[in-house]
Amino acid sequence: MQKFHLVVFAVFALLSSVAQAIKPEPVVLKGAGNEVTLGARMQILEDPESHWTLDQVRNQFASRFRNSDSSALSFGFTDSTIWLRFAVDASDADGSWFLVERYPILDELTLYVPSPGGGYKSFPVGDTRPFSLRPMDHRSFVFALDTDNGGETEYYLKLKGKGALNMMPMLYSAKGLVESTYVEQLIQGLFYGSLAIMLIYNLMLFLSLRDNVHLHFVMFLAGIIFFNITVGGYGLQFLWPETPKINEYFWLSTYVIALALALYSRQFLQLAQRFPRYDRLLRHYLILIGTAFLLQWVLQPPYSYHLSTCIALMTVVLFSWLGWTVWRQGFRVARLYVLAWSVFLLTIFLYAIGNLGLIPYHAIVPYLPHIGALWVVVMLSLALGDRIRFLENERKQLALEAQQNLERHLADIEQMNQDKSMFLQYISHELNTPINWIGAADTLGSGNAEDNDVDVWAMVRKGQKRLIGIVGTSLRYFDLSDRNQPPPVGACQPMWMIDALVREQSDRIEQLRLALRNRVSPNLRVRASESELKEVFAMALDNALRFSAEGGSVEVVSEVNVAEGFAHIQIRDEGKGATADQLEKIMEPFFVMGSRHHEEGFGLSLAMARVMVEQIGGQLWAESPGPGRGFSLHLRLPLAEYEGAGTE
Structure with missing residues (x-):
């Protein structure tokens, strides 16, 4: 019987020591300052069935509480009810203290506070419960702790929700709560x-x-x-x-x-x-x-x-x-x-x-x-x-x-007006000339002089030929100017084109006793439209022959710049030359050097040549030292390939 009593005493002692071991360590408020982080001082119990009562938690399942290992409590999404237990030692505490939980979207949070007459009083709060249930008018969950009577007090928190269950509970003195609330409201404001x-x-x-x-x-x-x-x-x-x-x-x-x-x-x-x-x-x-x-x-x-x-x-x-x-x-x-x-x-x-x-x-x-x-x-x-x-x-x-485009369009319109005026003046003059010839022919024909018949018909044929030339050349120029796409290009050999033109003009050259030298490299090949490039050379040679003095010379030379990919061809004569004003206008349509009454051209050859050269990516310009000192026409054409030596 004595052994039985010893065994019972040992069991009760063991149970008492275990119960003592699982009790939470109290938070001593004296000398704690104005705030205390409570999370790491709590004990945690999970109720997976969510139907345990406070009495069951305090007695039947009290041994299942475990100590928290973090000041921030995170339980995530769970169907369980979480119970928290903590103790506060308010002996010699200075003023009132408050439990504060600042995570405001907890669905259900209930604090159980010991009553003076025994048992526990509950304070149910949460964002699924009316705000009027809160013991303090605060967006956070704030509970006043019983610190007036001093001593150690044990509290319980019941936590449940459909959302994430996260907490960082804090203890604040009255001063600490006011100061932290003031700072928080300032930041939130x-x-x-x-x-x-x-x-x-x-x-x-x-x-x-x-x-x-x-x-x-x-x-x-x-x-x-x-x-x-x-x-x-x-x-x-x-x-x-x-x-x-x-x-x-x-x-x-x-x-x-x-x-x-x-x-x-x-x-x-x-x-x-x-x-x-x-x-x-x-x-x-x-x-x-x-x-x-x-x-x-x-x-x-x-x-x-x-x-x-x-x-x-x-x-x-x-x-x-x-x-x-x-x-x-x-x-x-x-x-x-x-x-x-x-x-x-x-x-x-x-x-x-x-x-x-x-x-x-x-x-x-x-x-x-x-x-x-x-x-x-x-x-x-x-x-x-x-x-x-x-x-x-x-x-x-x-x-x-838009302003630049408008100014450009206005400039184009102004240029078109000038071209129109020039064209009308040109056409009126050119039409007037053959009409005068026809009138003169009629006067000569009325005298019944058989010797004048030949002259009359010569004037008529000359006027007809000039009118046809005006119309044809003008239409050709406008067609070139208005086309949207450049002509098909290929590899062309300027030296052989010029050589063929020289042979065609041999009688004219011999009649004028001109010395014409073609010094273009036979290996030079440029990218151009063969028919139009030949037409450009023909116009250039015609101008050189027309304005050269009898017994003079015409020379055609070429240079190649392989680095830039261009060839430079120059046709120069020793003829009438041109003034600076004439050089500025010489590429414009309907411009004629000298008097229209004595010149056979229509003022469109160089204008057409410039359009054809520029449309294949080249350049055309004229130079002259002055009147009576010769004239040079320059062509800059893109290279196709070049097999010879550098400069000719």
Whole structure:
């Protein structure tokens, strides 16, 4: 019997030591300052069936409590009920102390405080419960602790919810609570004040400018504000204190933000005009979020929360990529857009995985949407200003280009008027000349002098020939000037073309006793239209022969610049030459050297030659030292190939 008593005593002693071992270490408030981090001083019990009572937790399952190993408590999404136990030693505590939990979107949080007459008094709070149940009018969960009687007191917290269960409980003295609340309200006031100012400002811009991009930004800001006041506890505190059901629809702001952002980005980045492929992608994205929005009403928490979180992450990733891609393709105004969404992507990503329990919970996690949203608002506001400046510069550039085009068109019109006037003067003169000849022929013919018949018919034939020449040459010039495409080109050999022309003009050259030397390299090959290049050489030689004095000389030489890919051909004579004024006008149509009454040309040969040369990528110009000192015509033609030595 004595042995039995010893065994019973040993068992009771063991149970007493175990019970003593699992009791939480009390938090001593004396000398603790103004705040104490409580998370690491708590003990945790998980109720997987979610129906244990406080008595069962205190007695039957008390041994199942485990010590917390972190000041930030993160349980993620769970169907279990979480019980927390902590003890406070208020002996010689200075003033009142408060338990504060700043994560305001816990669905159900209940504090059990020992009653003076025995038992425990409960304080049920949470964002699914009316705000009037809270013991203190504060967006966070604030409970006054019983520190007046001193001694050690044990408290219990019951935590349950459909969303992520995250906590960072703190103990504050009255002074610490006032100071921390003051700082928090100052920061929150700056945050919401900035959002409100930007919303009103962009609304005024929309009403003033009627630019929808500002209206879309207002929608975006409204979604950001609704999301933050909902998850931040201010909505339940000030706007719908007795209707906590509204808090469950915080995900609506996700779709408002996604829609507004899609419309904003489409117009801000000018996707329809500049990047139609990305515009089509955005249309598919809108269909996707529309489908997700309908599905959101069917799904039950926490799956609905997961869906809205996935939509938020997809939205930020999509528009970060979109802004970066558009920026890389040269749309400079997107640079601030990219900077805004890159930082916002990081903050939302950390907030999402923090709520999902994928990373250790930290006190800054609830404020990540505030930080990201404020950053985006500031950057996108600057981006709107940058866009206005970009569009203004683009408008100025377009206005400048339009002005330059107008001036160019006016100059073209003025030149056309001058050409028209010159053409009319030329035609009137040229028509007057053969008419005078015909009149003279009629006068001669009326004298019945048989000797004059030959002269009469010669004048008539000469007038007819000149009229036909005027019409044909003019039509040829206008056809060349008006064609839109250059002629087909190939490899041509100028030396052999000139040589053939010299043989054709041999009788004329011999009659004028001219010395004509063709010094063009036989190996020179240029890219040109063979028929038109031959026509240019024919005109150049005709001018040289016409204006050369009897017994003079004409020389054709060539030079090659292989580095630049051009050949330079020069036809020079020792004839009448030209003045500086004549050289300026000599390439213009209908310009004739000397008097029209004594010249046989029509003033179009060099003008046609210039058009034909320029249309194959060459150049044509004239030089002369002065009247009576000779004349040189220069052709610069693109090389086809060159096999000979350098300069001839």
